[in-house]
Amino acid sequence: MPTPIQWQIATLTAIKTETPTVKSFSLALPQWRPHRAGQHYDVRLTAPDGYQAQRSYSIASAPERAGTIDLGIERIADGEVSTYMHEVLVPGDQVEVRGPIGGYFVWEARQGGPLLLIGGGSGVVPLMSMLRHRHAARSSAPTRLRYSARTYDDLIYREELATLGADSGLEVILTLTRAQPPGWTGYSRRIDRAMLDEVARPLGRAPQVFICGPTLLVEAAANGLAQAGVPASRIRTERFGPSGA
Amino acid sequence: MTERFVSRGFVGKRRDPAAATANRIPPGQHEVKDFPVLSAGPTPRVNLDAWTFTIEGLVRAPVRWTWAELRQLPAQTFVVDIHCVTKWTKLDTRWTGVSVDTLFEHASLDPRAQFVTAWSDGGYTTNMPLPDILTGRAFVAYEYDGRPVAPEHGGPVRFVVPGLYLWKSAKWVRGLRLMEKDKSGFWETRGYNNHGDPWKEQRYTGD
Numbered sequence: 001m002p003t004p005i006q007w008q009i010a011t012l013t014a015i016k017t018e019t020p021t022v023k024s025f026s027l028a029l030p031q032w033r034p035h036r037a038g039q040h041y042d043v044r045l046t047a048p049d050g051y052q053a054q055r056s057y058s059i060a061s062a063p064e065r066a067g068t069i070d071l072g073i074e075r076i077a078d079g080e081v082s083t084y085m086h087e088v089l090v091p092g093d094q095v096e097v098r099g100p101i102g103g104y105f106v107w108e109a110r111q112g113g114p115l116l117l118i119g120g121g122s123g124v125v126p127l128m129s130m131l132r133h134r135h136a137a138r139s140s141a142p143t144r145l146r147y148s149a150r151t152y153d154d155l156i157y158r159e160e161l162a163t164l165g166a167d168s169g170l171e172v173i174l175t176l177t178r179a180q181p182p183g184w185t186g187y188s189r190r191i192d193r194a195m196l197d198e199v200a201r202p203l204g205r206a207p208q209v210f211i212c213g214p215t216l217l218v219e220a221a222a223n224g225l226a227q228a229g230v231p232a233s234r235i236r237t238e239r240f241g242p243s244g245a
Numbered sequence: 246m247t248e249r250f251v252s253r254g255f256v257g258k259r260r261d262p263a264a265a266t267a268n269r270i271p272p273g274q275h276e277v278k279d280f281p282v283l284s285a286g287p288t289p290r291v292n293l294d295a296w297t298f299t300i301e302g303l304v305r306a307p308v309r310w311t312w313a314e315l316r317q318l319p320a321q322t323f324v325v326d327i328h329c330v331t332k333w334t335k336l337d338t339r340w341t342g343v344s345v346d347t348l349f350e351h352a353s354l355d356p357r358a359q360f361v362t363a364w365s366d367g368g369y370t371t372n373m374p375l376p377d378i379l380t381g382r383a384f385v386a387y388e389y390d391g392r393p394v395a396p397e398h399g400g401p402v403r404f405v406v407p408g409l410y411l412w413k414s415a416k417w418v419r420g421l422r423l424m425e426k427d428k429s430g431f432w433e434t435r436g437y438n439n440h441g442d443p444w445k446e447q448r449y450t451g452d
Contacts, residue, residue, distance in 0.1 A: 004451035009250055042448075044273070045252040051259045054273040054332050080258045080275065088254040096250050101449060103435030104285055215282045219397055226287040232367060239283050 006031065007044065007098045012091050013068060018156045019149075022122055023086055024060060025071045027095060034063040036106040037129040038210065038238075041071060041099030045081055055081040058125040058212075058238075059100065060157075062132035072125035072156065105210060105238045109134060113141025113169075114203035118191070118221045120148045120213025126238065127212060128157050131164055144171045146199045148191065148217065150178040173199055191217055196224045206231055212238040266336055269326050271443035274334040281333060282397045285431070289366040289417050291401055298385065298402065299420035300348060302362075303355035308348075312401070316387070318343045323384055325407035327414070328443040340394075340405055342386035345378045345421070358423035362430060363404045363415040370430035371413050372439070373406065375423070382408055385418060410441040410448070 010027035017023050037059075044054045061070040075086040089095070107115065107130045115134075117127040124147050134143060149155045155174065165172040175187030175195070187195060200207065209230060211221045218237050226232050260267045260276075270276055293312045301307040310318070322341045328334045362372045377383070383406040387394055394400030399416025406413050412432045433439050438447040446452060 002451035005449050045255045045257065046250055047255050047257050047259075048251050050249070051257050052273065053255075053257050053275060056331055084252070084255055084257075093253055094250070096252070101436060103437075104432075215397065219282075219288060222287040227290075232287050232289070235286050237284055237286055239281065 005098045005101065007096050010095050010097050012089055012093045012095055014091055015089065018072070019154050021075045021154070022156050023073060023075070025073060025085060025089070025095075026061075026068055027071065027097065028068045029097070032067045032069075033100070034066075035059050035069065035100035035129075036102075036108055037063060037133040038106040038126045039100035039102040039129075040126070041069065041097045042101060043071070043081060043085070044096045044098075045084060046096065053080050056101070058129070060125045060128045060132070062129060062136045064133065064136035072122060072128070074122035105212070105236050107133070107208065107210060109137035109139040109141070111208065112139075113143055114207040115141050115143040116200055116203050116207040116209045117143065117145040117147075118199075118209065118211040118213070118217075119145065120191075120217040121150075121154070122156065123211075123213030123217070123238070124156055125212075127210060128160075130210065131161075131170070134170070135164055135167055140169050142169045142203060144173060144199060144203060146173045146175070146191075146195075148175040148177055148187075148213070151176060152179075152181045152184075171202075191220050191224075193224050193228075196221060197228065200225060200228070200230070205229060206234050209235045210238075211235065215239055269336060270334050271328055272446050273448075274328055274332055274443065277333040277335055280335060280338075280398065281329070281331075283329065283331060284397070284416065285369070286367060288396045291366055291396075291417065293401060296401065297419070300352045300423070301420060302423035303358035303425060304423055305353035305355070308352045315343065315385070315402070319347055321347075321384070323386070323405070323407075325405070327405075327407055327411050330410040330412060330437065330441070330448050334443075339390050340384065340386035341388035341391075342384045342402070342405070344381060345383045345385070346381065348385070348421075349379075354423060357425045360424045360427045362422045362424065362428060363413075363418050364420050364422060365415045366417040366419055368431075369415055369417070371415050372428055372430045372433060373409060373413055374427070374440075377408060378406055382406060408442070410438075410443055412437065413441055 014026040057071040060072040404415040404418040
């Protein structure tokens with residue numbers, strides 16, 4: 001019988017406000033072990049009477065950073081766990097977690113590329129782990145990130161993405177679906193076949209694809225790429241639905 | 246015995262323990278009203294003219310139904326609670342389809358068969374002990390809530406085994422393979438529990 005992944009008590013070392021609805025939570029882990037970019041941790045909250053609630057949250061940090069992980073968490077209206085994380089927790093607090101979990105939506109630099117990452121909203125979090133890992137591992141895998149948010153202020157990791165965008169072989173393609181600031185030169189619409197084609201074509205016929213976001217985006221991107229001839233086995237998906245609260 | 250950890254300031258949105266549904270939410274799960282979609286890859290495009298459903302492996306002879314033939318089998322409506330390992334539970338989901346018991350009336354099972362793999366378009370597989378899908382415990386569904394099962398929810402036909410976490414309810418199912426020995430499937434070889442009983446919270450390998 002294999003050993004279960006054990007719960008451990010992490011210490012919250014920092015909270016960073018990324019957007020009006022998304023914060024990064026840095027957790028120091030007594031039993032840290034390197035994750036694979038794309039994996040998640042489970043968070044379990046326990047009330048004094050023993051009542052518990054659990055959710056899964058993607059890791060945003062690179063596995064190269066020993067001892068701590070960053071979880072990217074969107075505050076969901078009426079969310080039981082995300083509202084607690086956003087509104088109650090302060091640095092120094094303890095949080096029960098276990099992980100890393102997930103063995104399919106993962107990328108390691110030694111797998112190489114080309115790499116096509118498609119994210120929507122907080123679905124960019126596990127993709128950010130892949131980009132940070134790519135950077136830390138000095139990977140030169142040709143990579144394109146196509147990332148959509150509703151508005152400029154909703155872009156998570158905006159400044160870091162601009163910095164990483166200078167990495168050789170990485171291209172960041174943004175689309176703002178609801179409102180655009182003056183002078184916006186990126187895309188201004190939801191994903192469609194033309195956009196998919198423009199984003200994917202420079203990477204050839206069979207890039208390794210990771211898609212994470214709301215169901216409509218994931219369905220459109222995954223099925224569109226499959227119909228355009230990308231082998232289904234190269235397309236890996238993860239959903240961030242309204243029930244991720 | 247270590248003292249139980251308590252999350253500072255956490256109250257939670259607990260259910261009324263007197264509510265009729267309170268004992269239907271397994272540990273670590275919470276109820277949702279929508280129906281989230283989770284899949285590992287693209288949704289397969291299925292041509293119903295070429296579609297078949299097969300029972301194979303440890304049977305005297307494989308049995309195969311076309312789409313039209315499957316629709317001729319005695320149908321039942323099942324109202325079941327479903328539990329996804331990603332922590333959501335949906336109560337009273339309503340499906341129409343054919344029970345595994347009915348399917349097995351047409352197949353002569355080898356008594357050595359103890360495990361089953363459900364396999365799907367797109368290459369997905371998932372395994373379970375045979376008793377977990379017998380005596381009304383599992384069915385193949387072609388209608389959800391009175392309509393054809395949507396492709397993103399596993400249509401045209403989804404395997405449904407409500408007693409196990411929902412990754413065992415294979416979308417786009419095309420057949421059942423009966424086996425003497427257990428063989429871990431797609432998620433079962435990628436960190437998820439081999440059995441997946443939500444009431445024992447068997448989420449991940451070793452739980």
